[in-house]
Amino acid sequence: MTAVLLDDGFDGDALDAAVWTRGWFGDDWTVTPPVNSGEPQCYDPANAVVADGALTLDIEEKASICGGVDRAYASGMVNGYSKFTIRPGNYIEARVFVAGDEGEVANQPTFWMQGQSLNWPSNGSIVVMKGQADGICGEATDGDGSKSGGCADLAMNAWHTVGVFWTTDGTAEIYYDGDLQWSFPLGTTDPMYPILNLGAWGDVTAPSQLVVDYVRAWDTLPQVVPIAPTLVAAECDVEPTLAIPEVDGVVYTERRVGYQASVTAAAAEGYAIAKGAQTTWTFDLTPEPCGPGGSVDPLPEAPRQVTQQMREVLLDDGFDGDGLDLGVWNRGWVDGQDGQMTTGANPAIEWMCYGPDNVTVQDGELHLDFVRQDSSCTVRGDTYDYQYTSGMIQSWKKFTVAPGSFVESRIHTSGAGTVIENWPAFWTNGESHDWPETGEIDVLESLDGGRACASVHTTPGSAKQCVDIEADAWHTYGAHWRLDGVVDFYYDGQLLASHPFNATDRQYLILNLSAWNGVPAVAPSRLSVDYVRAWSTVDTEAPTVTISSDLVDPGDTITAHAANLVDYEVTFALAPAEGVAGAPAIPLSTSPPVRVSQGTADAELSIPTDIEPGDYEIRVLARSGALRAATTLAVAGEPTPEPSTPGGTPSGGSTTPTGGEEPTGGASGGVTPGGGGSPAGGRTAASAALAHSGAGPILPLAFSGVVLAALGMAMRLRRRSQLD
Structure with missing residues (x-):
């Protein structure tokens, strides 16, 4: 039997x-x-x-x-x-x-x-x-x-x-x-x-x-399990083909009706199909049309019917400068701050702290170095001491991708034969950090004795596919997060696996070289990265902002709704309408940012009681200060009289030269590390953005109680959502 x-x-x-x-x-x-x-x-x-x-x-x-x-x-x-x-x-x-x-x-x-x-x-x-x-x-x-x-x-x-x-x-x-x-x-x-x-x-x-x-x-017969046929992608406008596997003891029969194909597996004479084995499959052989996406440059390494779907390049970091692009990346894990020594994502099993000195950019490559060096790092009150340090970069709060995107990186791992050393990874994590519900996509991760593995983690579970590759070599690793909730993994342009992925939280990118207690640590070791790229397969709409009323009186409260955002958080700000002369720029701390969820952000905005009547704009600003969207707002009432001193400002104010530039002595560049405020005399991200736009000063809607001496008004923002 x-x-x-x-x-x-x-x-x-x-x-x-x-x-x-x-x-x-x-x-x-x-x-x-x-x-x-x-x-x-x-x-x-x-x-x-x-x-x-x-x-x-x-x-x-x-x-x-x-x-x-x-x-x-x-x-x-x-x-x-x-x-x-x-x-x-x-x-x-x-x-x-x-x-x-x-x-x-x-x-x-x-x-x-x-x-x-x-x-x-x-x-x-x-x-x-x-x-x-x-x-x-x-x-x-x-x-x-x-x-x-x-x-x-x-x-x-x-x-x-x-x-x-x-x-x-x-x-x-x-x-x-x-x-x-x-x-x-x-x-x-x-x-x-x-x-x-x-x-x-x-x-x-x-x-x-x-x-x-x-x-x-x-x-009493030998049991056989049919292997599923696979659909082999073709060029656009060309019908894909079916690859029927050869399995001892299994006979496959293919039937076609138009572009619809079905394949049935049966036991050959002297064999039996194992109980519960799948024996029927259906396929759609309709050719993929050649869409407009082929004009995007560069394109990912993938079959043409995939690259034809690319509509926009979201990220193309070739590490061509002399330092890391801090507009996209942070060094270390998200529990710390850029420039500090941080733990890894799994400090209980990893063997090192992540240090900023282990991240370098040189000759058009990013290098993450794993070295033997005593280190100590703290997370949430717990201190970990290790004998190694290594490098990590991640884009939390700076760059994310959503369903309908493709991410790719060309990476050189270290190792011998087909065994990759240590625990290098190129992966994504849900920006809301409610793992596993918010998901994780491991585009490349060395597991199972040094094999290259592609996996997903979400509810209700995980899926993984590994392959042996040349370890000490350059390879391209990509993941296509499809709109139907499936992630296709491509290694060197060839489809490796397709895993269901039911998370929808936007994902930020991570590259790191780790070691853990499951395998011996090898030091020194290096992970080199030629580029990281990301594309969208969706024709994205421009960001918009709408307000509950575009005609208000001083002291009114309105609601604002921004949509089609790709940011992690934004700031709502108030500024004179374009072409309207405004008061001098006042250096202020930016208002607390509003968390973006599923591309939208909402806030309640209180119109200052002492605001001058006239035409204004409600603006939505990115973390960098870039203008995402704006809408007009009219404030009714009698104008406040002009200052009595010719060319002067109200008591306590400061003048701004033509074009919005502030006097010297402020923080160079305007935006302080971490997106926080600038010292008195400096320029905030919001005011800097307005100064460059030539539209007059921009005033972030701040919490109640901030007094604008130059304008004699107060602004406040009550956040509906707050980053944990």
């Missing part, structure tokens, strides 16, 4: 509906006619009962109507039609209690099988046991309708095991209590479904029972 096909011990409190149906071609709950019209009983589902670890089929004297005929008895039957079958090479048996008296069996307890195609007698039948006047009998009906049979003298009111081995040469070998009784020819290969019933002919003994302890079935 090579496999167990069925093991039903009737141990529950109901019949297993996945295997059995009560009655004779009924619906499991209605009374059905007998197999032969001359039998005196109907088959009633109530007379087939599972209890105490056995199936009991009862015959009782009970007036019944079935098939339009009045019958005097009701009995029980179960059958496996369209649910379970056996075929050549299978053995099936049942342990039954045979009721009778003085050598005569009561009624016709029967265990038998019939061809699934229901074309009797050409599809044959096997009677494993049937109670007759001559005892317990077996019988086989050949494909030509001829019958072979015999009877055995078995003890009555006793348990017996009855079974049949359907050999691959077309013989039905019937066994009683382990002994071969007969071998009958069976000229058919139609799969057969099992039937158990308590019938009757002539004198009926009622009440009476057929009790079944179990029904079991086995296979």
Whole structure:
């Protein structure tokens, strides 16, 4: 025996509906006619009962109507039609209690099988046991309708095991209590479904029972599992092709209707398909149209039907400068700050701190170096001491991708042969940090003894595919996060795997060279990166901002809604409308940023009570100060008189030269590290953006209580969402 096909011990409190149906071609709950019209009983589902670890089929004297005929008895039957079958090479048996008296069996307890195609007698039948006047009998009906049979003298009111081995040469070998009784020819290969019933002919003994302890079935053939065919991508406007695998013992059949294809796998002669194995697949062979995406430059390393989907380059960092682009990247893990020593994402199992000195940019490459060096780093009050340091960069709060994007990096790992050393990774993480719900995409991760692996982590689980590659070499690793919730992984332009990914949280990028307690650490070691790129496959709409009212009075509160954002957080700010002369720029701290969720941001904005009447704009600013969107706002009321001193400013103010530039002495460049405020006299990201736009000063809507001496007004922002 090579496999167990069925093991039903009737141990529950109901019949297993996945295997059995009560009655004779009924619906499991209605009374059905007998197999032969001359039998005196109907088959009633109530007379087939599972209890105490056995199936009991009862015959009782009970007036019944079935098939339009009045019958005097009701009995029980179960059958496996369209649910379970056996075929050549299978053995099936049942342990039954045979009721009778003085050598005569009561009624016709029967265990038998019939061809699934229901074309009797050409599809044959096997009677494993049937109670007759001559005892317990077996019988086989050949494909030509001829019958072979015999009877055995078995003890009555006793348990017996009855079974049949359907050999691959077309013989039905019937066994009683382990002994071969007969071998009958069976000229058919139609799969057969099992039937158990308590019938009757002539004198009926009622009440009476057929009790079944179990029904079991086995296979004797080698088990094979078909491998799924795969769809091989083609150029755009060219039909993809099906790659049918070659598997010993499996025969594949392909059928086509237009561009729709189906493939069915069946066992070759002398083999059996393993239980539960998939045997049918469907494919859509419609060619992918050649869209406009081919004009994007550069394109990822992927088949053309994938690259044709690219609509926009979101990121193209070739590390061509003399330092890391801090507008995109942070050094170290997100629990720390750029420039500090930080732990890794998994400090309990990793072997090093991440240091800023281990991240270098040189000759058009990023280098992350893993070296032996005592280090200490702290996260959430816990301090970790290690013997190594290494490098990491990540783009949290600076750059993210969403469904409909493709990320790619060309990376050189270290190692020997096909074994990558340490634990290098190119991956993404959900920006909201509610792992695993917000997801993780591992484009490259060295696992399973130094193999290159592509995986996803989300709810309800994870998926991983690994491959052996040359370790000490350059390779391109890409991931296409499709809009249908699947991530396709491409290594050196070839599809490696497709994993379902049901997270929708925007993902930030990470590159790091780690080591962990699962493998020996190798130091020194280096991870080199030629570039990191990202594309969008979606025709993105321009960011917008709408407000609940575009005509307000001083002191009013309005709501603002920004959409189509790609930022992690934004700031809402107030400025005179373009072309309207404004007061001098006032150096202020930027208002607390508003968290962006699914591309949108909302805020309540309080219009200052002392604001000058006139035309203004509500502006949405990126973390860098870049203008994302703006909408006009009119403030009613009487203008505040101009200052009495010619060319002066209200008391406490400061002047701004033409073009928005502030006096020297402020923070050079305007934006302080981490996006915080600038010292007095410096220029905030918001005011810098406005100064460069030439539209006058921009005033972030800050928390209540900030006094603008130059304008004599207060602004505040109440955040609806806040970064954890």
